[in-house]
Amino acid sequence: xxxxxxxxxxxxxxxxxxxxFPDNYFVTVVAVSxxxxxxxxxxxxxxxxxxxxxxxGHAAFFGMGAYTSAILTTKFAWNPWPAMVAGMILTGxxxxxxxxxxxxxxxxxxxxxxxxxxxxxxxxxxxxVGLTGGPDGLGEIPTLSFFGWQVDTDxxxxxxxxxxxxxxVWLALNLINxxxxxxxxxxxxxEVAAEMMGIDTxxxxxxxxxxxxxxxxxxxxxxxxxxxxxxxxxxxFFFSIELVTMVVLGGMASTYGAVFGAIVLTFLxxxxxxxxDFEVMIFxxxxxxxxxxxxxxxxxxxxxxxxxxxxxxxxxxxxDPNEPA
Amino acid sequence: MSIRKNITASMGALCLTLAAGLVQAGDTIxxxxxxxxxxxxxxLGDPELKTLQMYVQEINAKGGVNGKQLELxxxxxxxxxxxxxxxxxxxxxxxxxxxxxGGSTSGTTMAAIPIVEKNRIPFISLAGSVKIIxxxxxxxxxxxxxxxxxxxxxxxxxxxxxLTKLALISGDGGFGKSGxxxxxxxxxxxxxxxxxxxxxxxxxxDMTAQLTxxxxxxxxxxxxxxxxxxxxIVTKNVHHLGIKLPLYQxxxxxxxxxxxxxxxxAEGVRLPAAALLVADKLADGEKQKPVLISYKSAFEAKHGAxxxxxxxxxxxxxxxxxxxxxxGSADKAKVRDEIEKTQGFIGTGGVFNxxxxxxxxxxxxxxxxxxxxxxxxxxxx
Numbered sequence: 190x191x192x193x194x195x196x197x198x199x200x201x202x203x204x205x206x207x208x209x210f211p212d213n214y215f216v217t218v219v220a221v222s223x224x225x226x227x228x229x230x231x232x233x234x235x236x237x238x239x240x241x242x243x244x245x246g247h248a249a250f251f252g253m254g255a256y257t258s259a260i261l262t263t264k265f266a267w268n269p270w271p272a273m274v275a276g277m278i279l280t281g282x283x284x285x286x287x288x289x290x291x292x293x294x295x296x297x298x299x300x301x302x303x304x305x306x307x308x309x310x311x312x313x314x315x316x317x318v319g320l321t322g323g324p325d326g327l328g329e330i331p332t333l334s335f336f337g338w339q340v341d342t343d344x345x346x347x348x349x350x351x352x353x354x355x356x357x358v359w360l361a362l363n364l365i366n367x368x369x370x371x372x373x374x375x376x377x378x379x380e381v382a383a384e385m386m387g388i389d390t391x392x393x394x395x396x397x398x399x400x401x402x403x404x405x406x407x408x409x410x411x412x413x414x415x416x417x418x419x420x421x422x423x424x425x426f427f428f429s430i431e432l433v434t435m436v437v438l439g440g441m442a443s444t445y446g447a448v449f450g451a452i453v454l455t456f457l458x459x460x461x462x463x464x465x466d467f468e469v470m471i472f473x474x475x476x477x478x479x480x481x482x483x484x485x486x487x488x489x490x491x492x493x494x495x496x497x498x499x500x501x502x503x504x505x506x507x508x509d510p511n512e513p514a
Numbered sequence: 515m516s517i518r519k520n521i522t523a524s525m526g527a528l529c530l531t532l533a534a535g536l537v538q539a540g541d542t543i544x545x546x547x548x549x550x551x552x553x554x555x556x557x558l559g560d561p562e563l564k565t566l567q568m569y570v571q572e573i574n575a576k577g578g579v580n581g582k583q584l585e586l587x588x589x590x591x592x593x594x595x596x597x598x599x600x601x602x603x604x605x606x607x608x609x610x611x612x613x614x615x616g617g618s619t620s621g622t623t624m625a626a627i628p629i630v631e632k633n634r635i636p637f638i639s640l641a642g643s644v645k646i647i648x649x650x651x652x653x654x655x656x657x658x659x660x661x662x663x664x665x666x667x668x669x670x671x672x673x674x675x676x677l678t679k680l681a682l683i684s685g686d687g688g689f690g691k692s693g694x695x696x697x698x699x700x701x702x703x704x705x706x707x708x709x710x711x712x713x714x715x716x717x718x719x720d721m722t723a724q725l726t727x728x729x730x731x732x733x734x735x736x737x738x739x740x741x742x743x744x745x746x747i748v749t750k751n752v753h754h755l756g757i758k759l760p761l762y763q764x765x766x767x768x769x770x771x772x773x774x775x776x777x778x779x780a781e782g783v784r785l786p787a788a789a790l791l792v793a794d795k796l797a798d799g800e801k802q803k804p805v806l807i808s809y810k811s812a813f814e815a816k817h818g819a820x821x822x823x824x825x826x827x828x829x830x831x832x833x834x835x836x837x838x839x840x841x842g843s844a845d846k847a848k849v850r851d852e853i854e855k856t857q858g859f860i861g862t863g864g865v866f867n868x869x870x871x872x873x874x875x876x877x878x879x880x881x882x883x884x885x886x887x888x889x890x891x892x893x894x895x
Contacts, residue, residue: 214608218600315686318695324688325621325643326595328628343603418625420595459604462589469552 192362195445199358203351207344217343219459221415224350225408226451228357230435231444232404235361237433238442239370240397241377242292243300246307247432250402252314252424253280254409259327259419260320269333273410277403284402288395307429314421326420333414346415353411354448357404361444364400373397377442438479440486449488542585543578543844545570545834546611548601548626549640550618553592558618561824562640563588564817566615569831579838587611591622598622602629612844615830617641618823620688627654636837636850638830640823643692647873655853655873657829657863658822659765659788659880661693661739662700667786667881668762669704671894672735677760681710681733683724683748685740689766693739709733714744721751729757741766746775753779760784765881768822773889784894786881788822790862792891805860825862833859833866 210216233247257276261267291302314321333340340349364370372393375383380390413419439450461468483490550559570586587609589601605611613636617623620643630637630653637654639646644660684694701708709731712724736759738748745767761783768787773780793806809828810820837852856868864880884891
């Protein structure tokens with residue numbers, strides 16, 4: 190029930206913002222980046238937060254989507270829509286064949302394997318100059334259009350990315366509350382126990398891995414058309430780390446937490462530019478103190494805090510307010 | 515329930531960000547800039563920012579331009595294209611700047627071009643690639659020499675020495691890759707044959723393998739296109755392998771650091787570079803000399819050794835200021851037209867003659883062919 194309420198509120202927020210501030214830089218530009226990051230964080234959270242499989246190469250899937258769209262539309266004059274689908278097919282296929290060997294690994298080894306994968310993709314993007322434009326990137330990517338409605342202003346991009354983000358959040362919420370969602374969480378708890386319960390853990394893990402890759406590829410395609418320029422540094426190792434930070438900061442295993450983490454991590458640097466040279470230091474200090482004081486993540490942490498406060502008022506003396514419901 | 519409360523909290527945070535976004539009004543001419551002040555390309559962005567700040571301050575102290583003070587609004591891209599896109603939008607939409615001087619790297623410049631073109635803001639780029647101005651874009655100009663010019667200058671020098679067979683070795687960064695492409699494209703028109711085409715990664719610490727291959731070809735000269743430590747290692751390896759062929763470097767190594775890194779191996783290496791490096795060795799009659807000496811002494815008094823990159827920022831800013839003065843206002847279309855009419859402007863990079871067809875306006879003579887002798891630069895022309 191409260192999940193659905195949260196979704197309505199998020200929708201309301203996404204709809205209200207441009208109506209209240211139609212020409213504000215933070216709404217039409219920064220919020221669009223935040224929306225894209227939110228899509229990526231939600232998809233990574235399915236893998237990390239719910240299934241417990243760490244990935245340090247998520248930006249690679251994002252990059253594959255972005256570059257497939259960019260290359261097919263600029264070099265081969267494809268329509269952006271089939272290019273986007275082609276990107277998802279390519280990314281999904283690679284993720285599928287990668288999933289089985291890679292997801293057999295656990296912990297640090299899985300982190301290493303996904304990290305390596307991310308770096309390999311980045312090297313390919315840098316080296317294949319003829320196709321990808323190399324380190325200088327690829328420009329003049331056409332914009333999207335829906336039956337003649339050109340997405341050519343920042344506000345229109347806000348509408349497109351905002352809707353996509355809501356769609357992805359809705360998908361993720363539904364997935365988590367479904368049979369396969371419960372299977373994922375069982376997997377996170379204990380793989381052996383999950384198997385004993387009759388869950389095909391390999392298929393479940395592969396499924397969520399491919400799903401996360403597909404969403405990332407979609408975000409990549411949107412990014413390429415929105416920026417009309419892609420370069421390897423937009424999907425490098427550091428971006429993968431940034432995505433992981435978003436998920437952890439917002440709170441693992443919480444879809445709204447991922448959205449929240451993405452919003453905070455996109456807006457914070459934009460707000461801190463006024464501090465110039467001290468920007469990075471203050472940014473680091475904020476992240477550090479958040480993780481010290483709210484180790485479960487900002488969103489989840491605040492949720493628990495609120496719960497504790499409301500509980501305390503009605504709780505019987507002696508009852509532990511920290512006890513999870 | 516609690517989710518709603520959290521959403522309210524996040525909404526509050528958003529409102530705060532919006533409040534911070536209110537535009538301040540003031541009667542100044544706003545010059546926007548996005549530079550790679552930190553990150554791997556900081557050796558470009560750092561002197562550029564220092565130069566911009568220094569000269570904006572100086573111009574303001576003298577009463578500004580057209581009776582208005584200049585206001586410099588700058589952001590750090592750390593050399594990332596994505597950041598460049600966002601910050602350019604910020605400069606255009608939020609800060610509402612009158613013109614932009616910036617873009618340390620070719621990647622960040624290329625990423626910003628669609629935005630400035632769409633919003634019609636005059637933009638003077640400080641990055642090297644020829645792609646920025648070829649084909650010509652209405653609102654985009656640039657001041658640094660292109661890699662194509664460097665290649666042409668080297669080919670001209672080779673011809674003079676009667677060399678026609680060239681072995682190319684390039685770094686795999688943006689600069690090396692772009693330089694390699696221009697060299698390959700330009701070579702046939704100058705009657706130069708590329709007999710080897712090797713490359714190395716930016717973290718490589720030994721290029722002996724590539725150079726051994728080059729030694730086995732019938733090359734008459736070696737050209738190395740690259741930035742940072744790579745070229746110094748190539749120079750040392752050439753020396754250690756006892757390869758006696760003339761070695762050319764690009765303008766990417768035009769700093770004293772290269773000579774310090776390569777040591778004795780650098781003796782006899784030739785490279786095309788801006789006259790700024792040899793400012794005090796120029797003949798007194800040279801047009802550029804007073805500009806070079808004044809920039810060099812002003813920069814070195816405050817920030818230490820001068821680099822050609824800071825010089826680009828000086829050229830970009832001054833061309834913009836001259837155009838603002840001629841336009842008599844900060845009207846974007848007028849300023850753009852006036853930048854395009856820049857004729858005979860003497861900057862640190864050379865003498866600029868910008869036209870509608872050439873948004874750089876530097877000739878090959880803007881480069882000096884230098885040779886390293888006794889640990890210092892010597893002009894060989």
